[in-house]
Amino acid sequence: MGAEDRRRHFLRPVVHLLCLLPLLWLAVQGTLGGLGANPIEAAVRFLGDWALRLLVVALAVTPLRKLAGLPELARYRRMAGLWAFAYASLHVSAYVVLDQFFDWATIGHEIIKHKFITAGMAAYTLLVPLAVTSTEGMLRRLGGRRWRRLHRLVYLAGPLAALHYVWMVKADIRQPLVYAALLVAMLAYRAVSALRQKEAAIQSR
Amino acid sequence: MIIRQAPDLHGSEITPRSAYVSRRGLMVGALALAALPSTVRRAEAALPNVAKSPFVLDDKRTPLEDITHYNNFYEFGMDKDQPAKRAPGRLRTRPWTVRVEGECGKPGTFDVDDFIRRSALEERVYRHRCVEAWSMVIPWVGVPLGPVLQRFDPNSRARFVAFQTLFDPQQMPEESSRLIYPWPYTEGLRIDEAMNPLAFLAVGLYGDILAPQNGAPIRLVTPWKYGFKSIKSIVSIRFVEQQPPTLWNTVAPSEYGFYSNVNPTVDHPRWSQAKERRIGEFFRRPTLMFNGYGEQVAGLYTGMDLKKYF
Numbered sequence: 001m002g003a004e005d006r007r008r009h010f011l012r013p014v015v016h017l018l019c020l021l022p023l024l025w026l027a028v029q030g031t032l033g034g035l036g037a038n039p040i041e042a043a044v045r046f047l048g049d050w051a052l053r054l055l056v057v058a059l060a061v062t063p064l065r066k067l068a069g070l071p072e073l074a075r076y077r078r079m080a081g082l083w084a085f086a087y088a089s090l091h092v093s094a095y096v097v098l099d100q101f102f103d104w105a106t107i108g109h110e111i112i113k114h115k116f117i118t119a120g121m122a123a124y125t126l127l128v129p130l131a132v133t134s135t136e137g138m139l140r141r142l143g144g145r146r147w148r149r150l151h152r153l154v155y156l157a158g159p160l161a162a163l164h165y166v167w168m169v170k171a172d173i174r175q176p177l178v179y180a181a182l183l184v185a186m187l188a189y190r191a192v193s194a195l196r197q198k199e200a201a202i203q204s205r
Numbered sequence: 206m207i208i209r210q211a212p213d214l215h216g217s218e219i220t221p222r223s224a225y226v227s228r229r230g231l232m233v234g235a236l237a238l239a240a241l242p243s244t245v246r247r248a249e250a251a252l253p254n255v256a257k258s259p260f261v262l263d264d265k266r267t268p269l270e271d272i273t274h275y276n277n278f279y280e281f282g283m284d285k286d287q288p289a290k291r292a293p294g295r296l297r298t299r300p301w302t303v304r305v306e307g308e309c310g311k312p313g314t315f316d317v318d319d320f321i322r323r324s325a326l327e328e329r330v331y332r333h334r335c336v337e338a339w340s341m342v343i344p345w346v347g348v349p350l351g352p353v354l355q356r357f358d359p360n361s362r363a364r365f366v367a368f369q370t371l372f373d374p375q376q377m378p379e380e381s382s383r384l385i386y387p388w389p390y391t392e393g394l395r396i397d398e399a400m401n402p403l404a405f406l407a408v409g410l411y412g413d414i415l416a417p418q419n420g421a422p423i424r425l426v427t428p429w430k431y432g433f434k435s436i437k438s439i440v441s442i443r444f445v446e447q448q449p450p451t452l453w454n455t456v457a458p459s460e461y462g463f464y465s466n467v468n469p470t471v472d473h474p475r476w477s478q479a480k481e482r483r484i485g486e487f488f489r490r491p492t493l494m495f496n497g498y499g500e501q502v503a504g505l506y507t508g509m510d511l512k513k514y515f
């Protein structure tokens with residue numbers, strides 16, 4: 001085993017553990033009664049925050065990898081993406097089970113009538129096929145090209161999740177705008193590098 | 206209607222302290238210790254001679270710990286735990302004077318401590334329904350608003366009453382930026398709403414003076430309206446002819462109407478108002494029209510389209 005491999009084997013569990021920490025914190029606070037007077041609202045929000053943060057992290061991997069010249073970062077993109085999906089799933093479950101307690105009539109009403117929930121639902125719906133096709137087997141079955149094209153859905157899911165947050169807030173949207181700005185910056189980076197690649201391809205013809 | 210008539214008015218019936226020593230405070234020892242000094246201070250300030258009023262809800266009261274640590278008081282921060290952290294050290298609640306002026310024969314000011322000494326205080330246990338679809342049951346101490354207003358002799362042009370919170374960014378840190386909110390906080394009632402027997406000026410909670418984060422030293426309580434109408438830390442009351450601007454209605458008119466009566470059939474643009482979570486309960490409960498106070502206030506709105514005047 002080379003030094004490179006050893007580092008990878010050491011880092012993987014560390015990154016997993018880091019992603020697990022917020023959930024552990026939530027579980028501990030939840031049992032100790034540390035979530036305040038409205039623990040359900042606190043849990044829904046906390047899980048939503050981490051879903052969005054990890055989504056931003058997953059999207060930041062590629063620009064960081066290229067800008068900082070750290071090719072080994074690529075491995076952690078899928079990890080961050082799957083953890084973002086895990087937190088999003090817990091966030092949605094907390095909403096359905098704890099907040100609404102399977103009141104499907106109200107949930108349906110909110111998805112249709114209230115655009116902040118509609119946007120969250122749309123973001124989550126887009127994340128599901130990405131999570132399902134995240135395995136090596138699915139990558140092989142789909143083929144790299146189609147797989148990459150499918151996974152571009154994340155560029156839609158990210159902004160929708162940010163929009164979900166912007167629309168949730170009463171008046172002071174500074175915090176959700178920070179997320180939106182980060183997402184826009186990363187999308188812009190990708191758009192610019194895609195354009196450059198195209199130009200380079202044309203010139204080399 | 207769950208309001209029950211209280212046959213006799215003994216002070217000893219007032220919600221005892223033991224009833225609100227919170228389960229959470231006991232569970233988390235460190236928190237309980239941290240809360241101790243302020244509890245002792247508050248005990249010294251307990252309000253004397255508080256009478257029971259007919260407006261006492263039978264529901265289980267929300268623990269003081271929750272009422273004092275889950276607050277929307279944006280002058281001290283947007284998160285609900287911030288007012289409890291930031292208001293006590295900053296807000297100087299004594300001495301405190303309230304100005305009453307505008308369309309009235311006897312404008313003037315009153316000192317809150319004088320006011321408390323001279324008033325026949327009563328306890329009212331009201332439902333409190335926040336526009337964010339959570340609710341509490343709160344034992345307020347104070348006096349009905351109407352008779353207080355009458356003392357200043359409002360004239361026939363006094364069609365509305367405008368209220369204003371303290372403006373002092375030194376004491377209320379978020380007031381230092383008017384980028385998003387046009388501080389100071391303002392609220393308003395139609396004069397007949399203000400004169401309704403349910404409208405209440407609170408100076409206390411659970412038999413003690415109000416904690417700073419709850420709007421000390423004096424605040425409005427209008428239990429049939431969403432919580433944000435119950436303006437906190439009042440310094441000015443003005444009788445006016447035109448409907449006065451109010452903070453939330455100015456910031457987001459499509460979301461917060463001037464009336465903002467609790468109404469389960471009119472959704473907030475971002476969520477349904479049909480149900481609410483009572484703090485401390487798991488299942489949401491149905492929200493009641495006028496928060497269950499229709500018997501007292503529905504008459505104020507006969508003939509009005511409550512979907513239009515939300």
Ligand code: HEM
Pocket residue numbers: 041044045046048049050051052055088091092095117120121122123124161164165168
């Ligand atoms: C069916 C899908 C979804 C539903 C029903 C949903 C529902 C909710 C609800 C009810 C809230 C809290 C509102 C409140 O407490 O007032 C919320 C907040 C939030 N959600 Fe979602 N959500 C969904 C999907 C998502 C997704 C996919 C993400 C991110 C990847 C996300 C991120 C957030 C964030 C960041 C917040 C704000 C948290 C805060 O206030 O700190 N949500 N969502």
